[in-house]
Amino acid sequence: MSETDLSVPFRRRAGSALGDKHLQEALTIATTKFIGLRRDAFDEFPEGERLRDLAREIKEATLQHLHRYVEQLIDSVERLGGHVHYATTPEEARRVVLDIAARTGARMAVKSKSMASEEIHLNEALEAAGVIPIETDLGEYIIQLAHERPSHIIAPAIHKTKGQVADLFAKELKRQVAADPEELTRIARVELRQKFLEADLGITGANFAVADTGTVVLVTNEGNGRMVTSLPRVHVAVMGVEKVVPSMTDLMVFLQILAKSATGQKLSVYTTLVRGPRRPGELEGPDEFHLVLLDNGRIRQIAGPLREALYCLRCGACLNVCPVYRQIGGHAYGYTYPGPIGILLTAMLEGPGSVKDLAHASSLCGACADACPVRIDIPKMLVELRREIHEARIAPWTERLAYGLMEKVLASPSLYRWSKPLARLLQRPFARDGRIRSVPLAFTEWTRTRDLPALAPQTFHEQWPTLK
Numbered sequence: 001m002s003e004t005d006l007s008v009p010f011r012r013r014a015g016s017a018l019g020d021k022h023l024q025e026a027l028t029i030a031t032t033k034f035i036g037l038r039r040d041a042f043d044e045f046p047e048g049e050r051l052r053d054l055a056r057e058i059k060e061a062t063l064q065h066l067h068r069y070v071e072q073l074i075d076s077v078e079r080l081g082g083h084v085h086y087a088t089t090p091e092e093a094r095r096v097v098l099d100i101a102a103r104t105g106a107r108m109a110v111k112s113k114s115m116a117s118e119e120i121h122l123n124e125a126l127e128a129a130g131v132i133p134i135e136t137d138l139g140e141y142i143i144q145l146a147h148e149r150p151s152h153i154i155a156p157a158i159h160k161t162k163g164q165v166a167d168l169f170a171k172e173l174k175r176q177v178a179a180d181p182e183e184l185t186r187i188a189r190v191e192l193r194q195k196f197l198e199a200d201l202g203i204t205g206a207n208f209a210v211a212d213t214g215t216v217v218l219v220t221n222e223g224n225g226r227m228v229t230s231l232p233r234v235h236v237a238v239m240g241v242e243k244v245v246p247s248m249t250d251l252m253v254f255l256q257i258l259a260k261s262a263t264g265q266k267l268s269v270y271t272t273l274v275r276g277p278r279r280p281g282e283l284e285g286p287d288e289f290h291l292v293l294l295d296n297g298r299i300r301q302i303a304g305p306l307r308e309a310l311y312c313l314r315c316g317a318c319l320n321v322c323p324v325y326r327q328i329g330g331h332a333y334g335y336t337y338p339g340p341i342g343i344l345l346t347a348m349l350e351g352p353g354s355v356k357d358l359a360h361a362s363s364l365c366g367a368c369a370d371a372c373p374v375r376i377d378i379p380k381m382l383v384e385l386r387r388e389i390h391e392a393r394i395a396p397w398t399e400r401l402a403y404g405l406m407e408k409v410l411a412s413p414s415l416y417r418w419s420k421p422l423a424r425l426l427q428r429p430f431a432r433d434g435r436i437r438s439v440p441l442a443f444t445e446w447t448r449t450r451d452l453p454a455l456a457p458q459t460f461h462e463q464w465p466t467l468k
C-alpha cells in the first residue's frame with residue numbers, strides 16, 4: 001500500500017506510517033532538530049515577536065488590496081521585459097508552461113524546489129510532453145530518484161534516513177555509496193552540474209514577488225536556485241498569487257523571520273532577487289523571463305473562512321511542532337501540502353470534502369499557531385472546517401448523528417436535564433471503573449483507540465443545591 005494512495009482510507013495510511021520504523025526514526029530526528037533551531041533563533045532575536053506581528057499586518061493589508069498589488073506587479077515585471085501569465089486552474093498553469101517549452105524548443109528543464117509546481121503536478125505534464133524535468137534541490141532530487149512526492153514543505157525528503165538515501169544512490173549509480181551526508185551531496189552535485197549546463201528551461205517557484213519593483217524572490221540554501229535562474233535560456237517562475245508583497249521594505253520584514261522559522265538560520269544562504277530577463281551588457285540571466293500567477297482557489301478564499309491560510313509563508317514550522325505530523329509524516333496526508341496548514345490548503349484547493357478525515361487529524365493543541373511566523377490561527381480554522389464539513393453533510397452519518405444530538409441537548413436546559421438519567425441508563429452495560437472502553441455498532445470506531453469517562457452518578461449541576 002502506498003501511503004499517498006487516496007483510495008486507501010486516511011486511518012490506514014496513518015497506521016502504515018506509524019508502523020514504519022525508518023520513517024519514525026527520520027521524523028523524530030529531523031523535526032526535533034528543527035524545533036530546537038527555531039527556538040534558539042527566536043530566543044536570540046528580541047525583535048522577533050514584534051516582526052511577527054508586523055508581518056501579519058502586512059499580509060492582511062496586502063490581501064485587502066490584492067487586486068491592486070497584482071496589477072502593480074504585472075506592470076513592474078513587464079516593464080523589466082518579463083511576461084506575466086495568470087492561471088485560474090492547475091490545467092491553465094501547466095498549459096502556460098508547456099506552451100513556453102514547446103515554443104522555445106525545450107527538451108530539458110532544471111527545477112528548483114517549488115511547492116506550486118508540485119501543486120499543479122508539473123513534472124508529470126512535462127514528461128508527457130517530452131521535456132525531461134530535473135529536480136536540483138537535494139531533497140527534491142532524492143525523492144525524484146525514489147519516484148515519490150515531497151513529505152514536508154521545506155524538507156521534501158525528511159522521511160528518509162541517510163542510509164535509505166545511500167541505498168537509493170547506490171541503486172542508481174550501481175556501486176557502493178557511503179551513508180555520509182557530505183558524500184551524498186557531493187555525488188548529487190556532480191550529477192546535477194552537467195544538467196544545469198544542458199537545460200533549456202529553468203523552472204522555479206517564488207517565495208515572494210515585490211509589486212512596486214517586479215522583483216521575484218527565491219530563498220534557498222543550496223545555490224541551485226541561482227543556477228536555475230541564470231543558466232538556462234528561459235526562466236519560468238510559478239507562484240501562488242497571494243505571495244505578492246507591496247514593497248522591498250515589506251520584503252525585509254518577511255526575510256527576517258522566514259529562515260528563523262524554517263531552519264533556525266538568521267538568513268537563508270541564498271536570497272536570489274530576479275528582475276526580468278538578462279539586459280544588454282549583463283553577463284548572465286535568461287533571454288526570457290515568465291511569471292505564472294496561480295489562483296487555483298486562492299482568490300475565492302479571500303472572502304472565505306480560510307482567508308488567514310493565505311498568509312502562509314510555507315516555512316514548515318507548524319509541521320515540525322504538530323504532534324500528528326511528527327508521528328505520521330507528510331505522505332499519510334495524501335495531498336501536496338501536509339501538516340496542519342496543509343489540511344487548510346488542501347481544503348482551499350480541493351474543497352472541504354477532500355479533508356473530511358484530515359480535518360480531525362489535529363489535537364487542536366495550538367502548537368502550530370504558536371510556531372507560525374505570521375500567527376495564523378490554524379486550530380480555529382480547523383474547527384471551522386469541521387463545522388463546515390458537518391453542515392455540508394460530508395461527514396459519516398454516525399458522526400453527524402452524534403454531533404446533531406449533542407448540539408440539541410446542549411442547547412436546551414430541559415433536554416439536558418432529561419438526557420442525564422437516560423444516558424446513565426444507556427451507559428450501564430459499557431461503563432467499568434468510571435470509564436467506557438468500548439461501545440457497539442457504528443460507534444465502535446470512537447472507542448477503538450480511546451476510552452471515555454463514564455457519566456458521574458451526580459453531575460455538578462445536581463450537586464450544586466446541596467453544596468454549601
Ligand code: SF4
Nearest residue numbers: 312313315316318372
Ligand atoms: S502556516 Fe505558518 S508555520 Fe505553517 S508553513 Fe505557513 S507560515 Fe509556516
